[in-house]
Amino acid sequence: MQGDVDIGELIMHHTGDVYAIDFSPLFKWEYGKFLPDLHIGSLTLNLTPTRHVVFMLLVALLVFASMWLTGRALERQRAHERAPKGLANAMEAFVLFVRNDIAIQNIGHRGAAFAPYIMTLFFFILYGNLLGLLPWGATVTGNLAVTAGLALMALVVIEVSGMVALGFKGYMRTIFPAIPGLKGVGALALSVAMAPIEILGKLVKPFALCVRLFGNMTAGHFVILSLFGLVFLFGHVVAWRWAIGVGSATLVLGVMLLELIVALVQAYVFALITAVLIGVNQHAH
Numbered sequence: 001m002q003g004d005v006d007i008g009e010l011i012m013h014h015t016g017d018v019y020a021i022d023f024s025p026l027f028k029w030e031y032g033k034f035l036p037d038l039h040i041g042s043l044t045l046n047l048t049p050t051r052h053v054v055f056m057l058l059v060a061l062l063v064f065a066s067m068w069l070t071g072r073a074l075e076r077q078r079a080h081e082r083a084p085k086g087l088a089n090a091m092e093a094f095v096l097f098v099r100n101d102i103a104i105q106n107i108g109h110r111g112a113a114f115a116p117y118i119m120t121l122f123f124f125i126l127y128g129n130l131l132g133l134l135p136w137g138a139t140v141t142g143n144l145a146v147t148a149g150l151a152l153m154a155l156v157v158i159e160v161s162g163m164v165a166l167g168f169k170g171y172m173r174t175i176f177p178a179i180p181g182l183k184g185v186g187a188l189a190l191s192v193a194m195a196p197i198e199i200l201g202k203l204v205k206p207f208a209l210c211v212r213l214f215g216n217m218t219a220g221h222f223v224i225l226s227l228f229g230l231v232f233l234f235g236h237v238v239a240w241r242w243a244i245g246v247g248s249a250t251l252v253l254g255v256m257l258l259e260l261i262v263a264l265v266q267a268y269v270f271a272l273i274t275a276v277l278i279g280v281n282q283h284a285h
Helices: 007-015 051-079 086-107 111-131 144-172 184-234 238-281
Strands: 020-023 027-030 038-040 043-045
Touching: 007 184, 020 051, 051 086, 051 111, 086 111, 086 238, 111 144, 111 238, 144 184, 144 238, 184 238
Parallel strands: none
Antiparallel strands: 020 027, 038 043
16 A cells, blocks of 8 residues: 555645545546636636635535525524524524624624624635535635635725725825824824835735635644555554554544634634724724
């Protein structure tokens, strides 16, 4: 088995994005590019969905289905004046936690308006993280393009909402800050000098969101697959075969349990920091 298994290829196959849908042994479909590219000037867009695109659609469908089914269940239970129970009760608790303790708590009195967006972020990332832990799943949040897209949307929401709340003049103060204790030319010069730092600060925050989520989800899968690789690397040693197998499986189980916590924490952190940044930009600098 040592000569038949390439550990590096195994890791990259699981974490990389490919033109294949693999739910082995139930279903496996390997395909090439079957949609024509879209050319816009010098820009070429590949329209053929990859595995991560398919799983993103699946995650979006799961988010919609879980919210819709929960809403229907709560309507039926309240119509009969019964307390929520089962999945509806659990989902309602999650939704209220994200709405009240993440969105409203950190954004302020305007937080209710941003709650649907924050909840969508939280559940999309959570479902994407959890699907990647399935044996034949794919972690869409381990794709830098996906986390960059989420971070870019967060940047737009943060900055546009800040401009709407503060007005154009107030928003420009977040780029050209007023320096307490200075007036005249000195205040103007220092305010202009601070502008590049303020702009960089606005860009660094969503960049950190992007890299943190990508790095945490990718690293966990690398660790799990590397530990599994010990079986193939040293399994040919007959005297230690059982010890290596049991030891590797035990370590993998521990890391998988840790990854369940990481999946929830990363969704919480992304939603929380986004809400905090929206709240900070809603008020005077």
